Amino acid sequence: MALEWVVLGYAAGAEAIMVLLLTLPGLAGLRKGLTAVTRNLLKPFMTVVPFCLFLLMDIYWKYETRASCEGDSCTTSEHLRHQKSIMKSQRNAFLIAAALVFYWLLYSVTHLVVSVEQLNERLERLKNRD
Numbered sequence: 001m002a003l004e005w006v007v008l009g010y011a012a013g014a015e016a017i018m019v020l021l022l023t024l025p026g027l028a029g030l031r032k033g034l035t036a037v038t039r040n041l042l043k044p045f046m047t048v049v050p051f052c053l054f055l056l057m058d059i060y061w062k063y064e065t066r067a068s069c070e071g072d073s074c075t076t077s078e079h080l081r082h083q084k085s086i087m088k089s090q091r092n093a094f095l096i097a098a099a100l101v102f103y104w105l106l107y108s109v110t111h112l113v114v115s116v117e118q119l120n121e122r123l124e125r126l127k128n129r130d
Helices: 002-023 028-045 048-065 076-129
Strands: none
Touching: 002 028, 002 048, 002 076, 028 076, 048 076
């Protein structure tokens, strides 16, 4: 089950790097190529959304079926295992939220960059026509 979290972590990392590269100033020469690559990767990265929903349901199912460990009913090792399980669930929920936010940011920033490029092209055509 750890492989799916690794895949989600790499996807979130790739999204974050693309958002960073699209928003860094001074990369005007590379921006057109980065925009094209990012626009082509938005559809494959859309699979992150249902994947995150599946993983969120998995966390919820594990939470609902987890044995409760309250009071003196558990040994020390069972109590530590219970706390570790809760920490992992919280970490994984944070990773899901980060992946979804980065996808939304990547989509929004790419849309804005494409709009700015189109407006700049229209402005250049209007200047050349006059």
